[in-house]
Amino acid sequence: MAKRGRKKGANGEKRRSLLLLIAAEEFSNNGYHETKISTIVQRANVTQPSFYLYFQSKEAIFQELVDIFHQKLMTLVQQSLLETGLEKSTLEGEITGRITNIFTFFKEQPDLTRIGFYMANESREIKSQIASQIEQNLREEQMNGYFRADIDMHTVAESLVGIIERLTETKLLKGLTKPEKLANEIVRLLLYGMIS
Known part of the structure; x- marks a missing residue:
């Protein structure tokens, strides 16, 4: 049965x-x-x-949708960790590809994204967990020599989640920009800054 x-x-x-x-x-x-x-x-x-x-119940189906979103996003973030031994010349492309994967998931699942990233009561907690995983990834990548040692990776992780959250809402879900373009812009900003 x-x-x-x-x-x-x-x-x-x-x-x-x-x-x-x-x-x-x-x-x-x-x-x-x-x-x-x-x-x-x-x-x-x-x-x-x-x-x-x-x-x-309605609550049960809504919660399952939130859980599906959370699980898929967490898996993508865990998989975004850069492996050791990469050439520095490939870092921009590698990081861009991983952020593109996250934006692509959001674009392919817009309803799930609106529910899990914005509507759910636990959306703040989801973003907090994502930021923690990103910070963990960044610290490991920092120890592997990919990033400067004097950068606070907590600040970078929180900033990255904020940027992703806002651009998903204002550009991606409105169909104004493609995942690859958004990822490229973010990576270039974070890696090279704004000074010409």
């Missing part, structure tokens, strides 16, 4: 994924309080009792 929240079979997983996709769109477009389970199930062409085979 299937546990609540997981219905066995390929059709069950497809239906569950569809409910998550539609719920993400609804929450992103209408906000948490204005989103109704009745709208989600109507758009998914399932009954309301079917919804409860997969999710206990």
